[in-house]
Amino acid sequence: MESLFEALYTYALDNQLNTYSLRDQEERHEAEIMIQVAIEELKTRGMGDATQRIKDGYSILHFLNQRAAFWAGLTIGLELHRL
Numbered sequence: 001m002e003s004l005f006e007a008l009y010t011y012a013l014d015n016q017l018n019t020y021s022l023r024d025q026e027e028r029h030e031a032e033i034m035i036q037v038a039i040e041e042l043k044t045r046g047m048g049d050a051t052q053r054i055k056d057g058y059s060i061l062h063f064l065n066q067r068a069a070f071w072a073g074l075t076i077g078l079e080l081h082r083l
Contacts, residue, residue, distance in 0.1 A: 009070055 035058075042051040 005071065005074065008074060009067065012070055 039051050039055065042048070042054075
């Protein structure tokens with residue numbers, strides 16, 4: 001099942017649509033600005049290394065959240081198919 005999951009996940013990434021609602025798009029944009037301002041403040045204070053680690057950590061978390069959401073959707077779809 002893992003190879004099927006990987007193939008479907010790759011397909012979903014290649015063909016994904018922007019599914020954010022207008023409100024979510026605005027909130028996402030505001031969050032991105034907030035993060036960028038915080039990163040610039042840390043860099044200004046000489047904490048560039050910590051800044052990079054934070055960015056890397058958030059990138060990994062984002063990826064894992066996407067995989068988890070996809071896996072949940074796939075599981076729901078498989079269960080509905082069995083009904």
